[in-house]
Amino acid sequence: MTVQRFFPSDEARAIVELARDIAEGELAPRVNEFEARGEFPREVLRKLGAAGFLGLPYPERYGGGGQPYEVYLQVLEELAYRWVVVAEAVSVHTLACFPVAEFGTDAQRERWLPQMVGGDTLGAYCLTEPSGGSDAASLSTKAVRDGDGFVVEGTKAFITHAGVADFHSVFARTGGPGARGVSCLVLPEGTPGVVPQRLEHKMGLSASPTAQIVFDGARVGSDCLVGEEGRGFSIAMAALNAGRLGIAACAVGLAQAACDYATQYARGRRQFGSPVIDFQGVGFMLADMATQISAARALVSHAARLRDAGRGFRVAAAQAKLFATDVAMRVTTDAVQVLGGYGYVSDHPVERYFREAKVLQIVEGTNQIQRLVISRALAQGGG
Structure with missing residues (x-):
């Protein structure tokens, strides 16, 4: 691919060139084999994480790359050129980190962001439900107050990284109907009651695991609420x-x-x-x-x-x-x-x-x- 690009800095140029080298050396040789087997390339994502590509647009103080969004998107393009499953995985992970990075408290950022963007963990973004895709404000998954925390009950659909994600950014109803009743919670790694279902058999992206996730009494502390209650939408x-x-x-x-x-x-x-x-x-x-x-x-x-x-x-x-x-x-x-x-x-x-x-x-x-x-x-x- 020969594309004329504009880079805001020499560092940005080096990052995009490194992404191109990794894509050529690590992605291109594996894509056909992994797609044929329908196997998620988890180790490839770890290598990208070790190189700093799982937190590019987030602050350096929390372990991110501190790069402009334009540079991050150029990296995604380079990855997608060789294997769109990997580029999509980076995009979805970055999306899953967004609530904490943009709306979390300082304490939540200090607690979670370094491991989220550090490269070892992978996130899932849980918004869509079986009965509601585009109409996200009508979601029915509930997070019920129970002592000093919440119990999450419900089902999310078409979740990328189902079964391989380490943490889940979940949108659930904590109040009345409509958008104002929705809140955002982070379910950290190891939260009991997070139950991935069978993988979907898809037209494409065979190496990307997609499935429903059932939240069966998944209990988290009140410190897992991101932003104000009712601000999740x-x-x-x-x-x-x-x-x-x-x-x-x-x-x-x-x-x-x-x-x-x-x-x-x-x-x-x-x-x-x-x-x-x-x-x-x-x-x-x-x-x-x-x-x-x-x-x-x-x-x-x-x-x-x-x-x-x-x-x-x-x-x-x-x-x-x-x-x-x-x-x-x-x-x-x-x-x-x-x-x-x-x-x-x-x-x-x-x-x-x-x-x-x-x-x-x-x-x-x-x-x-x-x-x-x-x-x-x-x-x-x-x-």
Whole structure:
């Protein structure tokens, strides 16, 4: 992948180059084998953690990298270029750390953040439920006061890292109906009553464990409440604004991988005496792919720079997630088409890219939800 990047510092350049080297040396040789077995690459995540990639956007005083969000997203793109499962794992872990990092007390940050971002532990973000995906404010998982703590009861669905996560950021109802009755709790490693269910059999991301998690009388102390009681919904939405940028960066990396592979194939594949890239039907398709990817990358960078500057980025994040993941779906579809019949067999990675792209239009808020966010901002005179 040859991409012109802008780095805010020499340190940022070194971080992204290290991510590229690790992706090439540790991810690329394993992806086919692990995807075929449906095995989560936990040791790879530990190596990324040891290199500092599981806490890049969080403060150095707690063991994070202290890097701008734009740099973190460039790292995700490099990882996704080789293996989107690993990039998604880093994105989800970063999302799971967000409530404590942004809304926790100083004592909670001191207690939990160093181990969360230090590389040895992995987090899960538990918001979605079987009966409620996009309508997160209607969640039914409960956290009932019991002495000096809470007892959590309920079921979460489609949880990434189910069964392998060390800690869980959980959104549960502590009050009445609606958004104001939701609170955020951290369930530390070893909390009894956290029961992962059977793994889902998915279209793609086979090496990423996804399942329901049942909270069966999971008891935690009151010090595990993050933010004020009843503020959980706003914490969840703030987390998703940042998380959507992570998924958008994953989409850009995946789309770039598909475009590069299709381009290389089109240069070498000859028909009627010429490389097929010389035919406008193929060459123009590749040109459109490359242009759409560049536009998606620019949207992601713009939203990240807004966030880094402390400005509102909610709409920009929705636009970046919407556009980048739709681009990934189009580009991977066209990459299969460029390869023709070879694109439909697993000897070439574009069929896997195609399957992986689909879920990116769904996670961290479906693209229909992103359109709703954008259209409501327009209706209110923003955007």
